[in-house]
Amino acid sequence: MPPTFYDIHCHAMNLSHPNLLAFIKGIGWRVAGMISIPGLNSLIALLCNKYLSRSLNLLSVMENDIANFFLIIEYYLKAAGTVENDRITIGGNSYETILLTPLLIDFGYKNIKTDTFYRIPSQKPIVEQTIDVFNGIKKYREYELIKKGEDDFEIEKRNSRTIFEIYPFMGINTRNYEEEKMVIMLDKYFGDYTGSRDELRKNMGRFDGNIDAMKSNFFSGIKFYPPIGFDPWPENDSSELSKLKRLYEYCCEKNIPLTAHCSDGGFVFDENKSDMFTSPERWEMALQAYPQLKLDIAHFGKQDKKRFLFMPRSDWQKKIIELINNYPHVYTDFSCLAFDIEYYKSLRDLIESQPQKQKEKLLQRILFGSDFMINLLWSDSYNDYLETFIKADSTVLKPEQKHLFCSTNPERFLFGK
Numbered sequence: 299m300p301p302t303f304y305d306i307h308c309h310a311m312n313l314s315h316p317n318l319l320a321f322i323k324g325i326g327w328r329v330a331g332m333i334s335i336p337g338l339n340s341l342i343a344l345l346c347n348k349y350l351s352r353s354l355n356l357l358s359v360m361e362n363d364i365a366n367f368f369l370i371i372e373y374y375l376k377a378a379g380t381v382e383n384d385r386i387t388i389g390g391n392s393y394e395t396i397l398l399t400p401l402l403i404d405f406g407y408k409n410i411k412t413d414t415f416y417r418i419p420s421q422k423p424i425v426e427q428t429i430d431v432f433n434g435i436k437k438y439r440e441y442e443l444i445k446k447g448e449d450d451f452e453i454e455k456r457n458s459r460t461i462f463e464i465y466p467f468m469g470i471n472t473r474n475y476e477e478e479k480m481v482i483m484l485d486k487y488f489g490d491y492t493g494s495r496d497e498l499r500k501n502m503g504r505f506d507g508n509i510d511a512m513k514s515n516f517f518s519g520i521k522f523y524p525p526i527g528f529d530p531w532p533e534n535d536s537s538e539l540s541k542l543k544r545l546y547e548y549c550c551e552k553n554i555p556l557t558a559h560c561s562d563g564g565f566v567f568d569e570n571k572s573d574m575f576t577s578p579e580r581w582e583m584a585l586q587a588y589p590q591l592k593l594d595i596a597h598f599g600k601q602d603k604k605r606f607l608f609m610p611r612s613d614w615q616k617k618i619i620e621l622i623n624n625y626p627h628v629y630t631d632f633s634c635l636a637f638d639i640e641y642y643k644s645l646r647d648l649i650e651s652q653p654q655k656q657k658e659k660l661l662q663r664i665l666f667g668s669d670f671m672i673n674l675l676w677s678d679s680y681n682d683y684l685e686t687f688i689k690a691d692s693t694v695l696k697p698e699q700k701h702l703f704c705s706t707n708p709e710r711f712l713f714g715k
């Protein structure tokens with residue numbers, strides 16, 4: 299079987315799914331940051347313009363239903379020739395399938411509120427997002443997007459092979475569930491989880507709209523989003539900690555892959571707590587108790603907030619490398635980071651700067667991720683992000699390293715024992 303290309307970190311959300319208050323707060327600080335720099339008005343205008351057009355691009359994707367979302371990405375990958383004759387070629391390797399694991403986010407956190415008249419915290423049950431995503435996958439399998447003329451597209455019964463295999467990660471914030479309810483939910487979606495791609499493939503597109511009838515092997519993993527109030531190791535909260543111990547034990551036993559957001563940006567509910575919960579140090583505590591956890595600590599721990607406003611920080615990145623060294627199943631991904639060749643150069647330098655043994659380990663644990671559609675705030679399209687990876691030449695990333703990042707490593711992360 300030809301190798302598969304994996305995008306281990308993307309999202310499939312439309313405008314009804316995210317908590318827009320957290321979303322706007324997340325974008326807001328960036329705009330505020332730009333405005334507070336004195337004497338840079340024209341630059342600000344330029345940046346705002348770029349930012350506005352990127353935001354519109356993002357919103358025009360998010361206005362779609364989830365099926366269209368997959369159909370649109372597929373259409374443009376083919377139209378631009380990134381996918382040619384049903385395959386993408388990267389560094390001499392040819393990939394027939396792109397495997398996506400859209401990460402669902404549990405936005406049901408009750409602390410996200412405003413100081414306005416209707417300050418009732420919103421309820422965002424993950425159920426609706428789940429139904430929409432699985433309906434979307436079903437429709438994606440059955441239909442395709444066809445260009446009929448300039449700006450004229452129609453969705454028709456599919457004649458072509460599907461490029462994507464799509465296996466979502468379930469979003470969970472344990473704070474939204476009582477312990478017993480959480481265990482019931484885990485049993486429903488992961489009770490018979492096997493970690494087998496064949497089992498997932500059998501279920502792909504088989505969702506009949508009835509979430510009560512949904513079983514194991516629809517979700518391929520679990521996603522955590524600490525900035526909106528999930529604490530990986532709530533050491534001072536015994537009932538919450540007890541839930542997490544049950545959860546981690548369950549995941550170790552069944553070898554379920556976990557992905558945790560790890561950058562100081564994103565949807566944030568409380569600046570101080572968010573950073574504390576998101577820090578990889580928090581995961582270190584969980585790993586000390588559960589060293590077998592299979593965990594992707596995402597975004598390579600990117601920290602945008604500078605020390606004393608100007609000194610770049612890399613302590614989260616360093617901690618992730620340390621955890622990769624110390625634990626056999628810890629991974630990281632470069633989603634929402636690799637927007638230009640400069641990023642890949644810095645990644646190369648980071649890898650090269652490690653002692654030989656650590657370097658080898660690190661090469662086995664880095665995963666390709668796009669963070670599509672969130673990444674549209676910094677990138678024009680899925681094509682763009684992927685092409686940057688494809689075009690990085692061998693002085694930057696060797697072909698065998700690319701293959702590790704986009705195929706061998708994510709395959710082991712998702713399906714390895």
Ligand SMILES: [Zn+2]
Pocket residue numbers: 307308309559633669672
């Ligand atoms: Zn993400």
